[in-house]
Amino acid sequence: MYMETMNEKYNIEITVLSPLSIGAGAEKDLVKGVDFVEKDKKVYLLNLKKMIRNGIDIQSLTTYFADKNAGAVLKMLEGKLNAVSDKQYDLPANSDNDIKSFIKNELSSKPIIPGSSLKGAVRSVILHHLLAGQALGSSKEEKNYFGDSTKGDELMRFIKFSDAEFNETALVNTKIFNLQGSGNNWQGGWKHSGKETTNYYKATGFNTLYESILPGQQGICSIMFSKNAFDKIENHIKKSEKEKLFSINEFFQIINHHTKNYIRKEINFFEKYSTAEKTDEIINSLKHISTQIPEDGSACILKMSAGSGFHSITGDWQYDDYTATGVWTGGRSNGKQKYKSRKIANYNDCFSLMGFVKLQPISEQEIVKRKEIQVEKERQIAAEKQAEQERIGQKQKQLADYYNLIKQADALFNDNKLIEAKSCLEQAQILVPDGKKHDELLTKISKIIMEQKEIADKELAVLAYQKQAEADRLAANQVPLTEKLKTSSKIQTMIGNIKTWMKLNNIESLSETDIEAIHTKIKEIFTSLKSRDKNNFSIKPLLEILNEELINQWSKEIES
Numbered sequence: 181m182y183m184e185t186m187n188e189k190y191n192i193e194i195t196v197l198s199p200l201s202i203g204a205g206a207e208k209d210l211v212k213g214v215d216f217v218e219k220d221k222k223v224y225l226l227n228l229k230k231m232i233r234n235g236i237d238i239q240s241l242t243t244y245f246a247d248k249n250a251g252a253v254l255k256m257l258e259g260k261l262n263a264v265s266d267k268q269y270d271l272p273a274n275s276d277n278d279i280k281s282f283i284k285n286e287l288s289s290k291p292i293i294p295g296s297s298l299k300g301a302v303r304s305v306i307l308h309h310l311l312a313g314q315a316l317g318s319s320k321e322e323k324n325y326f327g328d329s330t331k332g333d334e335l336m337r338f339i340k341f342s343d344a345e346f347n348e349t350a351l352v353n354t355k356i357f358n359l360q361g362s363g364n365n366w367q368g369g370w371k372h373s374g375k376e377t378t379n380y381y382k383a384t385g386f387n388t389l390y391e392s393i394l395p396g397q398q399g400i401c402s403i404m405f406s407k408n409a410f411d412k413i414e415n416h417i418k419k420s421e422k423e424k425l426f427s428i429n430e431f432f433q434i435i436n437h438h439t440k441n442y443i444r445k446e447i448n449f450f451e452k453y454s455t456a457e458k459t460d461e462i463i464n465s466l467k468h469i470s471t472q473i474p475e476d477g478s479a480c481i482l483k484m485s486a487g488s489g490f491h492s493i494t495g496d497w498q499y500d501d502y503t504a505t506g507v508w509t510g511g512r513s514n515g516k517q518k519y520k521s522r523k524i525a526n527y528n529d530c531f532s533l534m535g536f537v538k539l540q541p542i543s544e545q546e547i548v549k550r551k552e553i554q555v556e557k558e559r560q561i562a563a564e565k566q567a568e569q570e571r572i573g574q575k576q577k578q579l580a581d582y583y584n585l586i587k588q589a590d591a592l593f594n595d596n597k598l599i600e601a602k603s604c605l606e607q608a609q610i611l612v613p614d615g616k617k618h619d620e621l622l623t624k625i626s627k628i629i630m631e632q633k634e635i636a637d638k639e640l641a642v643l644a645y646q647k648q649a650e651a652d653r654l655a656a657n658q659v660p661l662t663e664k665l666k667t668s669s670k671i672q673t674m675i676g677n678i679k680t681w682m683k684l685n686n687i688e689s690l691s692e693t694d695i696e697a698i699h700t701k702i703k704e705i706f707t708s709l710k711s712r713d714k715n716n717f718s719i720k721p722l723l724e725i726l727n728e729e730l731i732n733q734w735s736k737e738i739e740s
Contacts, residue, residue, distance in 0.1 A: 187408045188407065189403070189404045192541060193542040193546075194537050195538040195540070196396065198465065198469065198534055200293075202293060203485075204282060208281045210278055210391075213244065213253055214245045222269065222271060224265040225267045227264060236260070271351065272351055272383075273384050279391065281391050282349050282393070291393055293399065298341040299340070301482055302435065305482070306434070309434045335425075338410040339426075341403055342401045345400075347397060351391065351392070352534075353388075354525050356523060357521065358520060367379070390534075392525070400547055403431075407426040433480075439483060442483060444470075447467065461531040465532035469532075480539050482538075582618075588604045601621075602626065657680060665697060671719060695730070702734060703738075720735075
């Protein structure tokens, strides 16, 4: 074994150019109804511990998990989704497949590009470079180019990458671009099921969602070269070519040369099969990435990870033209075009091949500066998260107070304490203006109170009328008896008016003036009578008010 001395270390900034996904393994793919649920175009990644803390019935939940009953799980978690979830994603499209999860740092839970993934992608490029167009008879022949790990001289032991951590992932929808046809008649299309491929693009059907790092995100890794240790190794074929790999600029130039050729061949492929929708967008995306490849080796563009496909891995050295890969002979694929499918990511209406990244050296000073920026950003995020938690806590308290007021209002309503019940509901309405619980009862109580007010107003109006009538009656009697008797035309009417007048004026006995007024009125009534009525005229009924002697006297006067 040889002692490995790290002669050179380069800090590298990785910038994602097209959606990037590095799988955590099929066993960690996210299953609907177990690992996540969907609601209102959102995906909620569930946390079992949080569900237990929030009082979810785990026994029932376990049964639903076993059945992958996403609807039942969602119903159980209604109103608690935020509290029992670790993360929310926007849902780009519905899919029947599991979500492909991204590998993450176990301590920080942040997505990472493992050094092994970078190393694997670079290894394919290096093999292509070392082959220089020659055919590789078998995997055993790789040892002629890379060396043998059992002997300690395997080339990639001397080129090492560290992991790169990124901030976050999002969900990206992917579809398979596939060739359809037979013989010499092949056309491009989009696969919508196991048996359906058409020229037309649609987001759903045979689509897969990937946790992905989106274009524009950046992370830091390092590349370490052990050139001194490598120089001690003998009997390597084309050792001079390998030594170029230990110069960062030539290393990048080799990667860029490979990537340029790869993009060129992919563009030719999509141009040939451009009858399918969205091929123009894919070609434009590839051209845009190609323009970012520098000529001086100051940076490099690398294709890697999920969705890379056959032509991004070791097999690429076999074909200089992706439109002429031949057909399979024998087996289920007999007669079908070789390497005819591509996985295409669609994010924000941009259609692109997945996994393009840019690698560029970065200074220690710049790393320190970025870490400071990141720390400040994380501090702000933490502060915002704390503020959000406080807001949620306040909202939960408001909801608790709201439901308590609704409960009080119900009890008061049942006790017919409508005003108090309405007051509780109005307080509840202030707490949660868009709440539904208070609306119906508040409307009902307001209607009853309005009806009661209308009845009360009517009763008050009647009482007021009666009071006014009584006042008018009193006013009508607060006059001299002479005035009261003016309208009397009959003895009986006159008697009634005199009694009323005496009662309302609290008069117990008539004065001489009053008696004279009565006497005058009697003569006036008698005088107004017709001759036949005078014979029957009598003032005897006045005995209710006046003494008999006076009545007899007045009667004689009338008779004479």
